[in-house]
Amino acid sequence: MEKASEDRPEQEAFVRKELQRLRDSIDNLDAALVHLLAERFKCTQEVGRLKAEYELPPADPEREAAQIRRLRALAEQSKLDPVFAERFLNFIIAEVVRHHELIASNRAAARAT
Numbered sequence: 001m002e003k004a005s006e007d008r009p010e011q012e013a014f015v016r017k018e019l020q021r022l023r024d025s026i027d028n029l030d031a032a033l034v035h036l037l038a039e040r041f042k043c044t045q046e047v048g049r050l051k052a053e054y055e056l057p058p059a060d061p062e063r064e065a066a067q068i069r070r071l072r073a074l075a076e077q078s079k080l081d082p083v084f085a086e087r088f089l090n091f092i093i094a095e096v097v098r099h100h101e102l103i104a105s106n107r108a109a110a111r112a113t
């Protein structure tokens with residue numbers, strides 16, 4: 001019992017240091033994720049403009065199904081939950097489709113004037 005209480009300050013210092021080390025990496029990874037997402041949205045905004053210009057539908061379900069199959073397989077290989085990977089991709093794509101729809105309706109309004 002006495003030993004445990006003697007160790008406590010050392011343990012606390014160890015835990016604080018480990019937590020900080022891991023949080024530093026999490027902060028770096030979160031920054032990388034934001035940068036990767038920003039680049040992805042830059043590409044999809046261009047796709048949205050192209051689709052609006054040539055009057056293509058905002059969503060492409062076949063392409064989405066292929067992306068989901070691919071990402072689920074990659075997730076499995078990387079020991080990431082494939083259900084989470086699919087939900088995450090669907091969440092991003094839903095936002096992209098919303099952007100595409102906005103671009104298309106702005107383009108249609110501009111054509112009408």
Ligand SMILES: O=C(O)C(=O)C[C@]1(C(=O)O)C=C[C@@H](O)C=C1
Nearest residue numbers: 044047059060061063064093096
């Ligand atoms: O590739 C396209 O056609 C896109 O519009 C991009 C994207 C995506 O975010 O990956 C978004 C919507 C489509 O349904 C499929 C894929």
